[in-house]
Amino acid sequence: MITENAPAKINLALHVRARRADGYHELETLFAFVADGDTVTLEPGPLSLTITGPFAHGLSGEGDNLVTRAARAFADRFGVAVGGALTLDKHLPVASGIGGGSADAAAALRALARLHEIAIDDPRLFEIAAALGSDVPACLLGRTAMGQGRGERLEALEGLGGMAALLVNPGVAVSTAAVFKAWDGVDRGPMPPGDVLAMALGGRNDLEAPARALAPAIDAVLDALAIGDPLLARMSGSGATCFALYADEAERAAAAARIRAAWPAWWCLETRLL
Numbered sequence: 001m002i003t004e005n006a007p008a009k010i011n012l013a014l015h016v017r018a019r020r021a022d023g024y025h026e027l028e029t030l031f032a033f034v035a036d037g038d039t040v041t042l043e044p045g046p047l048s049l050t051i052t053g054p055f056a057h058g059l060s061g062e063g064d065n066l067v068t069r070a071a072r073a074f075a076d077r078f079g080v081a082v083g084g085a086l087t088l089d090k091h092l093p094v095a096s097g098i099g100g101g102s103a104d105a106a107a108a109l110r111a112l113a114r115l116h117e118i119a120i121d122d123p124r125l126f127e128i129a130a131a132l133g134s135d136v137p138a139c140l141l142g143r144t145a146m147g148q149g150r151g152e153r154l155e156a157l158e159g160l161g162g163m164a165a166l167l168v169n170p171g172v173a174v175s176t177a178a179v180f181k182a183w184d185g186v187d188r189g190p191m192p193p194g195d196v197l198a199m200a201l202g203g204r205n206d207l208e209a210p211a212r213a214l215a216p217a218i219d220a221v222l223d224a225l226a227i228g229d230p231l232l233a234r235m236s237g238s239g240a241t242c243f244a245l246y247a248d249e250a251e252r253a254a255a256a257a258r259i260r261a262a263w264p265a266w267w268c269l270e271t272r273l274l
């Protein structure tokens with residue numbers, strides 16, 4: 001049995017620079033990953049998918065999961081039989097701006113590559129990833145990176161490994177396409193120069209305003225995360241998950257305890273950056 005982690009992605013900053021003719025948007029985004037997420041396991045056999053875990057119900061009505069789409073695309077590209085008994089242990093909330101589906105697809109590709117003894121940096125894997133979704137190449141790379149284009153042009157960067165992080169989701173699913181559509185079309189400029197922390201601190205998430213208009217619960221999450229002096233508190237991706245970064249684990253634990261007491265229904269993950 002092959003097991004691959006599918007760590008949650010966060011966008012430390014996400015600048016939307018232009019609307020493109022193909023319906024996508026030109027981005028400049030700082031990807032980072034955290035130590036927790038979903039898990040994908042693969043055993044030889046006919047293609048099948050079993051979904052377990054606390055957020056399995058979020059995908060129950062899903063005919064075509066990104067994991068099985070990844071398996072089909074892999075077989076197609078590498079000329080092998082479609083197969084793999086896949087299990088997805090779903091711990092990340094669905095449609096929440098932390099790339100759960102993209103991370104799962106990338107983990108499935110990594111597992112299949114191991115099974116078929118294909119190098120993890122094989123460019124064909126990145127081509128499959130880009131066709132599956134804008135965030136899948138970043139999840140396949142799985143490390144802190146600057147993403148451009150629709151997110152598939154990647155430059156790996158020295159990250160903030162080990163930094164204490166808190167992820168909070170108010171239980172509202174947000175459609176990525178709807179949030180991009182509600183963006184006001186104003187290019188607010190590039191990220192400032194510097195290291196990853198400087199770029200993150202000086203950056204923005206341009207999808208925050210449109211997402212907050214569609215899902216006002218995000219306001220309450222950002223208000224809750226602002227208490228306790230985090231280094232940075234911001235929405236990730238197209239929302240509604242927001243994250244905060246802290247100087248140490250004690251500050252993160254205090255913030256998590258306060259949020260869990262005030263908002264027991266929210267999903268709240270104490271983790272650290274990879």
Ligand SMILES: C[C@@](CO)(OP(=O)(O)O)[C@H](O)COP(=O)(O)OP(=O)(O)OC[C@H]1O[C@@H](n2ccc(N)nc2=O)[C@H](O)[C@@H]1O
Binds near residue numbers: 023136180237
């Ligand atoms: C916003 C981001 C930031 O990392 O993350 P999430 O909120 O999904 O986590 C990503 O760009 C999302 O990537 P992903 O979720 O893979 O999106 P895709 O499946 O490729 O596209 C879904 C829809 O989002 C819009 N889209 C996506 C990416 C992009 N650069 N421009 C867009 O306009 C398009 O309307 C597209 O039809």
Ligand SMILES: Nc1ncnc2c1ncn2[C@@H]1O[C@H](COP(=O)(O)OP(=O)(O)O)[C@@H](O)[C@H]1O
Binds near residue numbers: 059064095238
């Ligand atoms: N394995 C998967 N996990 C999550 N969502 C999936 C998966 N497969 C397909 N999807 C679909 O992809 C959509 C976006 O999911 P997700 O990747 O969680 O969003 P986001 O990138 O905003 O966090 C979901 O609404 C769901 O319909």
